[in-house]
Amino acid sequence: MPVRDADMYCDGCILSTSDGFDEIWTLSGRPLRTAGNRGASGIDGVLSTSYWFCSWQSATGDLSFLHDTNGLSLLSKRVGRPPVVVIVVNNSGGGIFSLLPIANSSPDATFTNYFTTPHDVTLEQLSLAHKINHRLVLSKKDLSEALQFVHQQQADWIIEVRSSVEENAEYHRYLQISSRKAVRRALI
Ligand SMILES: Cc1ncc(C[n+]2csc(CCOP(=O)(O)OP(=O)(O)O)c2C)c(N)n1
Numbered sequence: 001m002p003v004r005d006a007d008m009y010c011d012g013c014i015l016s017t018s019d020g021f022d023e024i025w026t027l028s029g030r031p032l033r034t035a036g037n038r039g040a041s042g043i044d045g046v047l048s049t050s051y052w053f054c055s056w057q058s059a060t061g062d063l064s065f066l067h068d069t070n071g072l073s074l075l076s077k078r079v080g081r082p083p084v085v086v087i088v089v090n091n092s093g094g095g096i097f098s099l100l101p102i103a104n105s106s107p108d109a110t111f112t113n114y115f116t117t118p119h120d121v122t123l124e125q126l127s128l129a130h131k132i133n134h135r136l137v138l139s140k141k142d143l144s145e146a147l148q149f150v151h152q153q154q155a156d157w158i159i160e161v162r163s164s165v166e167e168n169a170e171y172h173r174y175l176q177i178s179s180r181k182a183v184r185r186a187l188i
């Protein structure tokens with residue numbers, strides 16, 4: 001979902017470049033070089049394939065991250081490459097399915113077991129198992145401080161952003177209602 005949110009809600013316009021990257025021109029007028037990435041056939045390999053693009057930082061969901069846990073073992077093998085910062089938005093499952101119509105038409109337990117597929121993997125322990133630094137953040141302010149900190153470190157970092165499937169679905173509903181209202185106001 002992080003890449004879809006950037007695509008849909010970032011506060012600027014997106015221009016494609018010839019080398020496969022996108023430039024997001026933010027309202028402040030600063031271009032951000034970005035790339036959206038998928039694995040071999042979906043969420044598989046997202047982490048490993050992101051290293052190719054990543055000269056600064058990447059963002060991914062927790063299930064996509066966990067699906068490619070072996071990708072963590074590749075990090076230390078990247079001799080002579082710049083350090084990688086991976087932001088994992090951890091809502092303990094696949095939050096994207098809560099935005100689909102199926103979320104309203106299947107029993108809660110069925111939806112949770114077969115779509116959200118929650119997990120209780122501790123990302124901190126997983127990172128430490130691969131000797132990768134880990135930092136948990138709980139707010140936007142924490143995230144901003146954490147990014148400033150890790151980019152001074154010259155080391156690989158996993159930044160885990162704690163999130164929730166329900167709060168995320170609620171916030172998307174709010175964004176959609178607000179967008180509809182703004183469009184209606186603009187058209188009248
Ligand atoms: C190999 C593969 N298996 C299953 C899927 C179906 N799928 C699409 S999104 C998704 C969940 C993604 O969850 P997460 O990475 O945590 O992101 P979130 O939706 O929570 O932001 C799954 C299982 C897929 N795309 N590819």
Ligand SMILES: [Mg+2]
Binds near residue numbers: 061062090091093095
């Ligand atoms: Mg998730």
